[in-house]
Every structure is written in structure tokens, then in C-alpha cells.
Amino acid sequence: MIYAASGLPYRGDPDNRMHHEESITGTPVIGNYFIQNAYRDAATPNMVTVILGDYRSIDTFGEQIVIFTAGLITLLILRRTKRRED
Amino acid sequence: MVDFFLGHYAYWFTIILMCVGLYGILFKKNLIKKTIGLAIFQASVVLYFVSIASKWGDVAVTVKDYNIPVEDVSNYLNPLPHTLMLTAIVVGVATLGVAFTLLIAIYNRYETLDEQELIDKMK
Amino acid sequence: MKRQFKSPIVLLGSRLLTPYIMVFGWYVIIHGHYSPGGGFQGGALLAASILLIRVAGGKQIAKLQIQEFATTPLAIIGVLIYFLTGLVAMIAGGYFLDYGQLPIPGMDPAYLRYTGILIIEVGIGLAVMAILVMIYDNLVRGEDYG
Amino acid sequence: MIESHIPALIALTFVVFALLIPAFGVWRTEYSQPLSVIGSGLAAVFSLVGFLNYLNEGSLRYFFGGWEPPIGIEFVYDGMSAFFVLVINTVAFLVLIHSRQISKMEFPGKEMPYYSLAMLMLLGFNGMILTGDLFNLYVFLEISSLSSYALISIGDRQAPFAAFRYLIIGTVGGTLYLLGVGFLYTVTGTLNIIDMSAMLQLSEIFDNSAVFAALILMIVGIGVKAALFPMHGWLPDAYTYASSTSTALIAPIGTKVAAYILFRIIFWLFSIDITDAIAPVSYIVGILACIGILYGSIMAIAQSEMKRMLAYSSISQIGYIIMGLSLANPLGFAGALLHVLNHAVMKACLFLVSGNLRMKEGHSDISRFDDSYRKKYPWTMASFSVAAISMVGLPPLAGFFSKWYLALGTIDNENWLFLAVILISSLLNAVYFFRILEKVYMMNPKKDQKEAAEAKKNEAPASMLIPTSVLAIALIVIGFANAAIVGFLFNIFPV
Numbered sequence: 001m002i003y004a005a006s007g008l009p010y011r012g013d014p015d016n017r018m019h020h021e022e023s024i025t026g027t028p029v030i031g032n033y034f035i036q037n038a039y040r041d042a043a044t045p046n047m048v049t050v051i052l053g054d055y056r057s058i059d060t061f062g063e064q065i066v067i068f069t070a071g072l073i074t075l076l077i078l079r080r081t082k083r084r085e086d
Numbered sequence: 087m088v089d090f091f092l093g094h095y096a097y098w099f100t101i102i103l104m105c106v107g108l109y110g111i112l113f114k115k116n117l118i119k120k121t122i123g124l125a126i127f128q129a130s131v132v133l134y135f136v137s138i139a140s141k142w143g144d145v146a147v148t149v150k151d152y153n154i155p156v157e158d159v160s161n162y163l164n165p166l167p168h169t170l171m172l173t174a175i176v177v178g179v180a181t182l183g184v185a186f187t188l189l190i191a192i193y194n195r196y197e198t199l200d201e202q203e204l205i206d207k208m209k
Numbered sequence: 210m211k212r213q214f215k216s217p218i219v220l221l222g223s224r225l226l227t228p229y230i231m232v233f234g235w236y237v238i239i240h241g242h243y244s245p246g247g248g249f250q251g252g253a254l255l256a257a258s259i260l261l262i263r264v265a266g267g268k269q270i271a272k273l274q275i276q277e278f279a280t281t282p283l284a285i286i287g288v289l290i291y292f293l294t295g296l297v298a299m300i301a302g303g304y305f306l307d308y309g310q311l312p313i314p315g316m317d318p319a320y321l322r323y324t325g326i327l328i329i330e331v332g333i334g335l336a337v338m339a340i341l342v343m344i345y346d347n348l349v350r351g352e353d354y355g
Numbered sequence: 356m357i358e359s360h361i362p363a364l365i366a367l368t369f370v371v372f373a374l375l376i377p378a379f380g381v382w383r384t385e386y387s388q389p390l391s392v393i394g395s396g397l398a399a400v401f402s403l404v405g406f407l408n409y410l411n412e413g414s415l416r417y418f419f420g421g422w423e424p425p426i427g428i429e430f431v432y433d434g435m436s437a438f439f440v441l442v443i444n445t446v447a448f449l450v451l452i453h454s455r456q457i458s459k460m461e462f463p464g465k466e467m468p469y470y471s472l473a474m475l476m477l478l479g480f481n482g483m484i485l486t487g488d489l490f491n492l493y494v495f496l497e498i499s500s501l502s503s504y505a506l507i508s509i510g511d512r513q514a515p516f517a518a519f520r521y522l523i524i525g526t527v528g529g530t531l532y533l534l535g536v537g538f539l540y541t542v543t544g545t546l547n548i549i550d551m552s553a554m555l556q557l558s559e560i561f562d563n564s565a566v567f568a569a570l571i572l573m574i575v576g577i578g579v580k581a582a583l584f585p586m587h588g589w590l591p592d593a594y595t596y597a598s599s600t601s602t603a604l605i606a607p608i609g610t611k612v613a614a615y616i617l618f619r620i621i622f623w624l625f626s627i628d629i630t631d632a633i634a635p636v637s638y639i640v641g642i643l644a645c646i647g648i649l650y651g652s653i654m655a656i657a658q659s660e661m662k663r664m665l666a667y668s669s670i671s672q673i674g675y676i677i678m679g680l681s682l683a684n685p686l687g688f689a690g691a692l693l694h695v696l697n698h699a700v701m702k703a704c705l706f707l708v709s710g711n712l713r714m715k716e717g718h719s720d721i722s723r724f725d726d727s728y729r730k731k732y733p734w735t736m737a738s739f740s741v742a743a744i745s746m747v748g749l750p751p752l753a754g755f756f757s758k759w760y761l762a763l764g765t766i767d768n769e770n771w772l773f774l775a776v777i778l779i780s781s782l783l784n785a786v787y788f789f790r791i792l793e794k795v796y797m798m799n800p801k802k803d804q805k806e807a808a809e810a811k812k813n814e815a816p817a818s819m820l821i822p823t824s825v826l827a828i829a830l831i832v833i834g835f836a837n838a839a840i841v842g843f844l845f846n847i848f849p850v
Contacts, residue, residue, distance in 0.1 A: 167537075
């Protein structure tokens, strides 16, 4: 735990380079790209939903599968046999 | 120096939450308390992600409304960490669900949730 | 949870509240575009409304609402909706989950993505609702045998 | 058209079958096992097609949702991921065939959720290998670890507790990994591996202590999954108490995928010179791996129960792979990757053998092995001896070559400590494998011959035998064909 505390990096304060200018190698910093083009790309005001649904839709699909696994796990562990007991 | 502290206060809280979570996991005997410690531990990472998305000055929320121009980037929060945290929270909930299922299975077999007793019973 | 609550007030109260929670849940799912919210939050709300009845009403009444075994197919349908939109987009030429290529006629790409995200949100909402109810059923039933 | 979709198709076949099995399970649960075999078989075919396609067309980048990285997420299908995906899907396919008989004995009423979760676990593993995005890797990591907690919890009486301990340690590891990703995102602003490694090369970024902290956090986080030495506490209990099918599924594949991610972090995300510049990371990891090798081998000797012995031996084998990675030279790299292939096949074969024994004998306790096994299970014991010899590393079989290249790598790097560790642990391996062989084959005649002679041959059913012997034969084939394999491994080293 002391390691985690000492591991606190001095990386500038919240408004550091990530938000403002382009990233170093010139690729558009994706945080800003989303703000500028979210509405243009998907005509949806809520940027977070656009990222969730469109730009990074595999993440959301993975999320849905995570919940599906959790549901199946409860079925697996706590259900004795499907047919006979009810 | 003040700027240094002012810029980093959010990260101290993440570390404090992490310490609480780890304490819960390591030193608590009852298994349910361990799971709660785990949940706190995950919450600390969520706090960290959300804190890096903020910007100085008056910042509108991540939903675009028509009077604030979208082109000027510093008007809006950075939406990406918030999206990532939706996923991390969902994953945390799923893990908690599975943890409690396992706890019920353990309880049904051993009638106790205290780790020390469990280890003795298993010997 | 299993036996019915003694006092009818609790039962009546919950039966009064549930439809409103459901409507609000669907509102959250559908309006994920304008107001904060979306598939996961809306699904959780829907599940909450169903669980309210199950907690208050006990097993007999809960059976009328959603059967025990109906939750698994419902969850599969939810995940399938998401998966098929991706597949259709893939077959129609783009990459997996690329709504720009969805074969719905007469829409400019941006609006097409709008509808794509909408379908995704509905799929997630359905799946989350069914799975949370499934988890609740199993946890409750789990006490008598591990 | 199909070739360009291969990376997505491999992952999606698992999704399709993970949904099909519960759909069919509603009224006929006995369909689950064949469906899972078809699913993993299809994925194995796709990965084979993809691998051959990769050989002549080179690597492939698949952008999901049509967005170029770093905006969208991408699957990178290059040399290493093609190789890993092929290894994992073929081993899983064989183990699932084997599990038909055992499932009736170990989890009677629950085939449907079990096999659907096995599909989801394989989806998680394949996704972790293929993805080129750090956060997406965390999502797949969680899918695979959730389903492996569940698969472990089906088994003996102590299984849920072992699974619960694995859950706690695994989730702590996953969350540490996520924090590492958070640090990197704060510094570089992107999540894509290739994009980020380009940024990290620039000097003024990586001297930032955040990058150092992120590197350590990610190695610790993934080290938990790979059962690297200090974080391996969960592995022995989890593997021994789980049912033999789930151990045979998780043991050969789970730790390898985590080792693959460790490799990707150290070599591609941070590239070797950065890791050495910040801190002698690869050296520390190498030291940890060596302790793991020795610890695993010594503990394996002390075990009386075969599955627990195999669990400790897989801790030491993982030590080999990670040590090979930490050598950071082409030889060590090729040795490590070859060892991944060998160890996956060997460990799957050994766990299938213990499954057969549990099926027929009801136990897999070494102390109660006796001469009659030679008669009763000629095939199972034959494949066991092939795998054991290859694990120890005798020339004709595959195990020897991977240790050979690892040894060359250590000589090339002049750290004699690692070389000494390899030799000592090979001897230790010999000890704990040969005592079983000695018990089964060279039993001294003092036991009355009548009892051993009349033990008629009631071999395990065919569907359990074929995968075991196929794996054993595969070991021999790899042994002879390794010149080609190593040749391939050399040219994908991203030096």
C-alpha cells in the first residue's frame, strides 16, 4: 500500500496536456475529437452515448456479455437442476 | 507549491480509497467484509478516471446543448473517461454478483463465512 | 422474500408504484440520446420495478409477472438484438458494428448511426432487465441448496 | 471477403455459440456439449484459415464500427496473435471433446450453463489476444476471469472457496491493471497500443514517473493472472478442487494468455529500451520467474495428489515462459513462445489423463497408483508417459527444444543464474514425474502378480481417449517439426 501511495505520479494537474493541444505525435487527441465531431457523426447530443454506442461499441458489447456471464454464473452455481425442482 | 497540491488533491483521495479497500480485503476475517473491501477498491479507480476528465474554468456537462459552441474544446468535459467508467462500474457489479453467488454456495456447504473456521473445516 | 408480506398496504403500494417506474425506465432507455442515461441505467430501473413486486408480493404473485424460466430467453434476445445489428452491418459491407452501412433506406449516415445506437440501447435495456431479474431469482432460490 | 473479417469471426463464433447453448438448453440440455464442441471446432478452423492467410498476406488490422484507431477500437492480427489464437483454440477444441463423459459424473444437471460459460471464457481469451486497445483488453480480461471463477467453483466441496479466493485476488489484479491504463491515458491521451507506443518513444514523455508507475501496476495486475511467483497463491487450490474438465480448460490456456499480455506490455507498449531505461524491470521479472520455477518444482515433489502436483508444476512452467520473455533477445523469445505451445499441449494432456483416472478410479492420488494401471489403462498411461518425458525435456520430444532455446537465450545474455535455474528445475521435474512412471511401470515383482495380471483392460471410453492420445501424438509431431515452428517464431520478433 505504501508503494501505491508513493507511486503517485507528478503528472500535472487535471487540465494538463491531455485536454488542450494536439498530442505529441500529431494524432488527434481522442478526447477532443469526440467533443468536436460527436454531433456531426451521429446527430446525437449526448456525447457519452455516442462514444458508447458507436465509436467504442465493442466495449459496450463486451459489457453486455459480462452481465450475461454474471447471469449465467448464478444460474450455474445456484440452480440444482432446471426441470425437476419446481 | 500550492498549485502542485491544488492540482493533485483528487489523486490523494484515490490513494486513500485504495488503502481502505485493500485494508478491507486483507485484514477482515468475514468473507462478506472482504467483498465490500473489493467494491471500495474498484470505486477508487472509478474516482480516479472521473477526476482526470475535469477541466479548469466553468465546464459544461458532456451533453451538447445548442448555445455552447462545440468547436471550442475547453467548454466541455472530456467524455471518454466517463464512458470507460460506465463499463468499469458494470464490470464491478457483475463481479459483486458472482462473489455473492459464491458466498451463498460456500455458506450452504460449510454453514460459516469466517475464513479461519473455513480453513480449519476444510483440512 | 418468499412468503407474502402480511400487510396489504405494502402489496398495494408496490403494485401502484411499479407501472410508473417501468415507464420512467423506458424513458431513460429511449432518451439516452438527449438526456444522460441509456441501456444500462434504464435496464436497471426496469429490473427494479419487477423486483419491487417480487420482494413485496412473494413467489406466487411474482410468478404471474415473469415466469422463472422466461428470464433466460429474454436475456438471449437482448444480446441477440445487439449482435444482429452488428452482423447486419458487417454483411452489408462495413466492419462489425458499423452502423453507417445499415441497410435502412433513405437516411444520411449520421441519422443512420442515431438509429443504430437507439437499437443498441433497446437491446441492452432488455438484456440488463432480464439478467438482473434472473440473478435475483437465483440468489433467492439459492438459499435452500448450494 | 471472409479473410478480411477473420479476426472478428474468431471472436464472434464464440458469442454465437454462447447464445445458442442456453437457447437450446431451455428444453433439451443434452445438446450443450456437442454445441460447444462445434463452436470451438469452428473457431479453431477460422484461426487455422487466418493463420495460413497470415503467412502469405501479412498482418491485418480490423477496425470495429468502421472507425480508424485511435478513435475506434481495432483487432490486430499479426504474427504472435495468429500463433497464440491457433494454439489456444485447438487445445480447447480437444479438451471439450474429452469432457463428454466426465460432465455426467461431475456436474450432472448443469451442462447447459457450464458449456455456455466455457464458450464465453474462450471468447474472453481470444479477445484479449486479438485486441489492440488497452481498455478493451480489460473488458475481455473480466469476461474470461468471471467465467473461469465459475468454472472453477464447480467441483469438490472446497471448490467455491477456492474460486472465491481466486475472485478476490483476480479482481484486485484487474483493478490494478485498470489503474495502470488510467495513468497511461492521462499522460498520452490515447488508448490504442500502437499509437501509445509511438508516443512513449519520445523522451520527454517517458521520464514522467506516471509511466513508471503504470508499468509496475500493469505488470503486477497481469502477473496475478499469470500466477507469477509472488501472486500465485490462488492457483494450487483452484486447479485441484475444480472439476477436471475446467482445470484442463483453464490450466493450459489461462496463464499463457496472461503471459502473452505481459509480453505485449513489455515489448510493444514500452519497447525494450524504455523498460530497461526506467528500471531493470525485465531483470526483476526474470528473478521472480526463477524463484517461481524453483518454488513450483520443489512444491510439486511434495504433493501426493496428482492434480495438485500438476498445478505446482504449471507455476514453474509459467516461470520458464516469463523468464524467456525477460531475456529480451530473439533466442529467449523463440524459446518462450515454443514453450507456450509445448506447455499448453503437455498440460492439457496431463490433466486429461488425470481426468480419465478420476473417471475410472474415482481418485488421482499418486500414493495409490499401482502396477495394475499398466494393464487397465494402457493408452492413458502411454500418453501420460509421453507427456511426462516431454515435460522433463528429453530430446526427441517437444519439451526439450523449448528448454534448449531458452538455455541458448540465457547463454546469449550471459546471465548464468537463469541457466543454472533451468538445469536444476529440469532435474526437479524429472524427480516428480518419474516417481509416477516408476510406480506404474517398474513396479517390483514383490506385489503378487496374480492381482496385477488379472486386471483386465477396461480403458476409459473412446471419446476421452482420443483427445488424450491426439495431444500425446501432437507432442511427438511438434518435437520433430520444430525447426519450421522456430523459424516462424524468429521472424515475428519485433526487435
